[in-house]
Amino acid sequence: MTTPQPGAAALAGAVERRRVVVRGVVQGVGFRPYLYARATGLGLAGHVTNTTEGVVAEVEGAPAAVALFCDRIAAEAPPLARVDSVDHTQVPAAGGSRFSIVDSHTGGPARTLVSPDAATCADCLTELADPADRRHRHPFITCTHCGPRFTIVTAVPYDRAHTTMARFPMCADCAREYADPADRRFHAQPVACHACGPKLRLLVARPDGTTPEQCAADPVAEARRLLSDGAVLAVKGLGGHHLACDAENSAAVSVLRRRKARGDKPFAVMARDIDDVAHLVHVGEEERALLTGGVRPVVLLRRRSDARPGPGTPWASDAVAPRSPDLGVMLPYTPLHHLLLGLPGDPPGPRLLVMTSGNVAGEPIVTDDDEALERLAHLADAWLTHDRPIHVPCDDSVVRVCDGERLIVRRSRGYAPLPLALPHPVPAILATGGDLKNTFCLAEERRAWLSAHVGDMDDLDTQQAFARAEQHMETLTGVRPGILATDRHPRYRTGRWALGRADGRPVVRVQHHHAHIAAAMAEHGRDGSRRVIGVAFDGTGYGDDGAVWGGEIMLADYDSCLRFAHLAYAPLPGGDAAVHRPYRMALAHLYAAGIGWTDDLPCAAACPPDERQVLLRQLERNLNCVPTSSMGRLFDAVSSLAGVCHRAGYEAQAAVELEAAAVGAPADPGPGYGFALRPADSVGGQPWVMDPSPVLAAVVDDVRAGAAPALVAARFHAAVADAVLQACVAAREQYGLHEVALTGGVFANTLLSSRCARTLNENGFTVLRHREVPPNDGGLALGQLMVASRNAAAPTGAAAD
Numbered sequence: 001m002t003t004p005q006p007g008a009a010a011l012a013g014a015v016e017r018r019r020v021v022v023r024g025v026v027q028g029v030g031f032r033p034y035l036y037a038r039a040t041g042l043g044l045a046g047h048v049t050n051t052t053e054g055v056v057a058e059v060e061g062a063p064a065a066v067a068l069f070c071d072r073i074a075a076e077a078p079p080l081a082r083v084d085s086v087d088h089t090q091v092p093a094a095g096g097s098r099f100s101i102v103d104s105h106t107g108g109p110a111r112t113l114v115s116p117d118a119a120t121c122a123d124c125l126t127e128l129a130d131p132a133d134r135r136h137r138h139p140f141i142t143c144t145h146c147g148p149r150f151t152i153v154t155a156v157p158y159d160r161a162h163t164t165m166a167r168f169p170m171c172a173d174c175a176r177e178y179a180d181p182a183d184r185r186f187h188a189q190p191v192a193c194h195a196c197g198p199k200l201r202l203l204v205a206r207p208d209g210t211t212p213e214q215c216a217a218d219p220v221a222e223a224r225r226l227l228s229d230g231a232v233l234a235v236k237g238l239g240g241h242h243l244a245c246d247a248e249n250s251a252a253v254s255v256l257r258r259r260k261a262r263g264d265k266p267f268a269v270m271a272r273d274i275d276d277v278a279h280l281v282h283v284g285e286e287e288r289a290l291l292t293g294g295v296r297p298v299v300l301l302r303r304r305s306d307a308r309p310g311p312g313t314p315w316a317s318d319a320v321a322p323r324s325p326d327l328g329v330m331l332p333y334t335p336l337h338h339l340l341l342g343l344p345g346d347p348p349g350p351r352l353l354v355m356t357s358g359n360v361a362g363e364p365i366v367t368d369d370d371e372a373l374e375r376l377a378h379l380a381d382a383w384l385t386h387d388r389p390i391h392v393p394c395d396d397s398v399v400r401v402c403d404g405e406r407l408i409v410r411r412s413r414g415y416a417p418l419p420l421a422l423p424h425p426v427p428a429i430l431a432t433g434g435d436l437k438n439t440f441c442l443a444e445e446r447r448a449w450l451s452a453h454v455g456d457m458d459d460l461d462t463q464q465a466f467a468r469a470e471q472h473m474e475t476l477t478g479v480r481p482g483i484l485a486t487d488r489h490p491r492y493r494t495g496r497w498a499l500g501r502a503d504g505r506p507v508v509r510v511q512h513h514h515a516h517i518a519a520a521m522a523e524h525g526r527d528g529s530r531r532v533i534g535v536a537f538d539g540t541g542y543g544d545d546g547a548v549w550g551g552e553i554m555l556a557d558y559d560s561c562l563r564f565a566h567l568a569y570a571p572l573p574g575g576d577a578a579v580h581r582p583y584r585m586a587l588a589h590l591y592a593a594g595i596g597w598t599d600d601l602p603c604a605a606a607c608p609p610d611e612r613q614v615l616l617r618q619l620e621r622n623l624n625c626v627p628t629s630s631m632g633r634l635f636d637a638v639s640s641l642a643g644v645c646h647r648a649g650y651e652a653q654a655a656v657e658l659e660a661a662a663v664g665a666p667a668d669p670g671p672g673y674g675f676a677l678r679p680a681d682s683v684g685g686q687p688w689v690m691d692p693s694p695v696l697a698a699v700v701d702d703v704r705a706g707a708a709p710a711l712v713a714a715r716f717h718a719a720v721a722d723a724v725l726q727a728c729v730a731a732r733e734q735y736g737l738h739e740v741a742l743t744g745g746v747f748a749n750t751l752l753s754s755r756c757a758r759t760l761n762e763n764g765f766t767v768l769r770h771r772e773v774p775p776n777d778g779g780l781a782l783g784q785l786m787v788a789s790r791n792a793a794a795p796t797g798a799a800a801d
Contacts, residue, residue: 017046017060017093020070024084025418026055026077027158028114030144032101033186034078040181042069045096050104050157052478060093079145080115080294082418084447101187104157114149114158114476116414117238117394119296119333121146123184128335129343134173137343139220139336140197140388144188146294150417150452151239151392152190156476160189164389171196198388200336203373205381212373212383220339223384224349227340232256234358234372234380238334239394239413239452240365241358241372243379244270246350250317253354257319259379261361263649266321268298268328268396270355272341276314277352280307281327286401295414296333297397300326305664314351323645325660330355330396333414336384357395364455364465367393392472393465394452402750403757408774409748411439416452417473420772420782423527426789430470430481432494433781434512436540436651437774438462440470440494441781442479443789448522449477450773450782457493466497481505485788487512487780489542508788512541512780513552513744514561519783520741520775521558524768528558528790532739532768533731535724535756537746538776539579539632539652548572550630550744551690553727555735558790565677565688565727567634568592571625573618582636582654583607583646584615589637591619593693595700602643602703631720631746634692641699642712652745658713659749665714673698673719677726688730690723721755728765741768745776 022031027050035048035057042065048057059069074083120128124141127133135141142148155162170178174193177185185191192198202219203212204226215222223233227245230252235242243260245252247269256262271277274291281301283291290299302325309315321327332338342349358366358376366372367390372383398410408415428444438454451469455462474480486498488509498507510518517534526532534554543549544563551567570585570592578584586603590596597604597612604612619625632655639645639654644661648654676691695716702712728740740760747753747769757767773779 014063015060015093016063016066017058017091018066018070018088019091020057020059020073020086020088021054022057022073022083022086023054025080025082025115027156028149028153028189029080030078030186030188031055031081033144033181034081035073036099036101036181036186038069038073039099044069045099047100047102049102050159052156058091058094059099060096080118084419104159114153114156116150116295116416116418117148118146118294118414120335120338124335125338128338135193137220137339138192138194138197139200139339139386140190140192141335142188142190142192143184144186145184147188147190148238151390151394151413152388153476154391158189163189164391165190165192168192168197168388198386200384200386203383203385205377209377215382219384220336223382224340224342224347226382227350227353230255231381232259232379234376234383234385235336235340235355236369236372236383236385236390237336239390239392240367241376242355243358243376244340245354247316247320247352247354248314248350250319253317253319256354256356256379260356262356263361264322264653265650266324266326266328267354267356268330268398269316269320270330270332270337270341270353271314272351273331277301277327277329279310279313280304280316281329284401284404286404286406290399290401290406291329291331295397296331297399297414298328298330300328300398300400300409302663303327316352320354323657323660325656325663326400328398340384355396362456362459362462364459364462365393365395392452392469397453400748400750402769403754405769406771407748407750407753408770408772409776410437410453410778411450411774412453417449417476419447419449420523421525422446422448422786423522423525426785427483427792428479428481429483429485429785429788429792430479431485431781431784431788432487432498433784434487434777435489435492435494437776437778438466438494439778439781440466440473441785442473442477442481443785444477444479448782448785449473449479450779453778463493463497466494483508483788483792485510485781485784487515487542487784488544506792508791510784510787511544511561513538513549513554514556514787515780515783516743516775517554517556517561517741517783518558518786519773519779520743520768520770521556522782522786523770523772523779526739526768528786530739531555531557531735531737532741533564533728533737533765534561534741534743535728536744537631538744539630539746543629546626548626548628548630550628550632551634552629553688553724553731555731555737558786563687564731565680565690567629567631568689568691568693569627569629570633571619571622572628572630572633573615573625575624575626578633579636580648581646582640582648585633586637586640587612587615588619588625589634589692589696590641590700591616593696595693595696600704601641601700603637603640603646606640606646631744635746638696638699638712638716641696642703642709642716644709644713655746655749658716659751661710662713662717662751665708665710669711669714669718672715672722675719675723675726677723677730679730688727690727695719717752717755720752721759724756725759725763728760729763732765738764739766739768743770743775743779747775
């Protein structure tokens with residue numbers, strides 16, 4: 001909305017000058033041009049500049065005009081801006097008749113951030129496809145409202161000199177646009193064109209493995225031809241390289257899967273527009289908004305049960321996402337993506353592309369050009385690359401929609417490094433997160449900056465990427481942490497990193513599931529003055545008794561947590577061996593429930609006879625059998641017991657495929673299963689126990705009666721939701737609590753999350769579910785810092801609760 005302009009009489013009066021400081025995400029989003037236009041439109045003199053504390057303007061003129069300038073700055077800000085505060089104070093008049101944008105001020109600590117990277121805007125797309133425009137088919141077209149930001153910034157304040165565009169001097173035409181207040185590219189730092197911008201090139205692998213040969217043909221046209229012919233391409237994007245192939249070509253997808261050591265883990269696909277996938281998946285209004293918005297993450301869309309190949313419509317190969325209930329879809333978010341998928345009038349080419357991170361499983365995404373040629377040599381047949389450096393690695397974000405609300409599975413490109421508002425001020429803290437799906441978090445006062453997705457910390461390159469990203473975030477935010485927060489697990493690499501760099505600073509160790517619950521509380525603005533019932537279900541978390549926890553119901557605030565109930569312990573035979581072979585987990589749960597192993601059970605049939613004998617002795621003697629209360633492992637067990645998945649090639653595969661089976665069940669699956677909820681031992685101080693033995697016995701009966709896996713899966717999901725309700729009702733009766741936080745990686749399962757939320761709401765509970773940070777370990781760091789902020793006096797290495 002445009003503020004009405006006052007008449008000349010209203011603007012008459014004494015001259016006034018005000019200093020205006022705007023804080024938040026206000027650099028790299030066209031804020032200075034916006035204030036320039038606002039000031040000149042009101043006939044004000046003065047200037048505006050970027051500083052380390054934000055955007056600072058001084059305006060001078062008639063008091064009414066100055067007041068209008070200050071009014072509604074936040075409400076009418078540019079689309080990519082996020083204004084935290086607008087402060088203005090009166091200063092002495094300085095005279096003058098012009099308003100200008102002046103060079104940035106670099107002194108003082110940083111207190112602002114640039115915008116995340118933004119998808120190509122509609123105006124730039126129009127120019128990209130217009131043969132009469134000088135940026136027709138320019139692979140790096142951008143303006144104030146779109147393009148790279150976070151991934152190219154080397155320091156603040158955000159100016160071209162502090163980006164990786166500094167090496168590309170603007171040509172006369174671009175410089176004229178950059179200096180023109182009426183132009184959409186006025187002070188757009190990445191502005192460039194064919195004449196002065198980065199250059200695209202295509203390198204093709206040689207049969208003898210020597211240095212790839214640069215292709216003399218048009219790089220995009222040749223890349224599209226290679227993709228059509230079944231090649232795997234490394235494509236340099238905003239935050240790293242993708243590996244791309246034709247998603248309709250099963251042979252090409254299989255080659256990429258084998259080279260990347262991907263197992264059966266689903267790939268995401270990139271489609272030219274929604275119409276190219278609408279026949280494959282369900283696309284609601286919320287999903288459509290995510291797909292076409294300024295972030296353009298990978299959106300997990302539920303597959304259509306009635307999807308069939310048809311003439312003229314693209315069809316994703318079954319090898320793209322085998323046995324997954326969802327298909328990950330994203331739309332092009334860079335000019336190069338649009339060119340790869342074809343502009344109107346281009347020759348036919350692939351309409352669906354697999355787009356997966358350019359790395360080997362477990363390694364960080366590749367950003368450096370030379371490194372890409374080396375590390376992706378055995379993965380790619382060609383490299384579509386350019387000479388604009390990537391300063392900050394940033395993987396694609398992954399989201400899904402649950403009950404009409406966004407659920408972030410991986411928070412990275414497009415969201416990082418947007419700050420999160422905290423419910424109360426905190427001292428300067430660094431939380432290191434966990435070892436899986438790692439993100440870290442810096443916070444001070446009432447803002448927290450959660451990093452982009454780093455990855456799994458068992459790889460040295462990932463650990464080094466973590467250290468670089470942490471230093472860069474300190475540079476951008478100006479936060480110098482005086483406290484470190486980390487997980488209690490004694491062997492977590494993030495914990496060792498924190499202890500090794502403490503340098504006298506306190507290191508607060510936070511229990512894993514307490515951190516999950518605290519993250520959900522913080523996201524919903526809970527100040528911790530009242531406890532919540534936290535339902536924390538995941539695969540693995542270090543427990544206070546040395547067991548592997550993961551099926552926890554806790555009463556928690558930021559100061560402490562009480563383990564109110566948990567899933568009954570079962571042995572975890574062989575540790576990771578049971579995770580990778582769900583049939584071992586199924587047999588272990590049956591053993592714990594006193595149910596015999598017979599060959600008519602799918603999990604027993606899947607276990608080789610020799611291994612079954614060894615496993616039985618292992619369980620009988622309790623050798624290398626750490627007890628676990630993990631709900632994730634129970635999902636694995638039931639998945640194998642029902643005959644759905646016996647071997648897991650990627651994390652949570654058995655649980656994902658169990659959810660897929662449940663989605664295909666009848667609307668009314670009939671009588672459900674039921675956990676036995678054993679009351680707490682008040683004398684011994686032991687928590688309530690959710691015993692799955694009756695569930696397992698009922699599953700065995702159904703399997704032996706020939707029940708379909710879909711039916712078993714649906715009944716199991718219902719049983720878990722019912723157990724959550726029973727435990728929460730017991731906690732309410734005993735402690736008078738009415739808020740329930742659903743958190744942990746298991747709640748990325750939308751079928752379970754939706755059912756739990758519905759039954760809890762129907763029974764008078766207020767339910768807190770993740771919307772801004774992932775429920776999995778990608779959100780752990782936010783909870784760690786909230787707990788640590790209340791336990792900052794704990795000595796180095798001490799437990800927080």
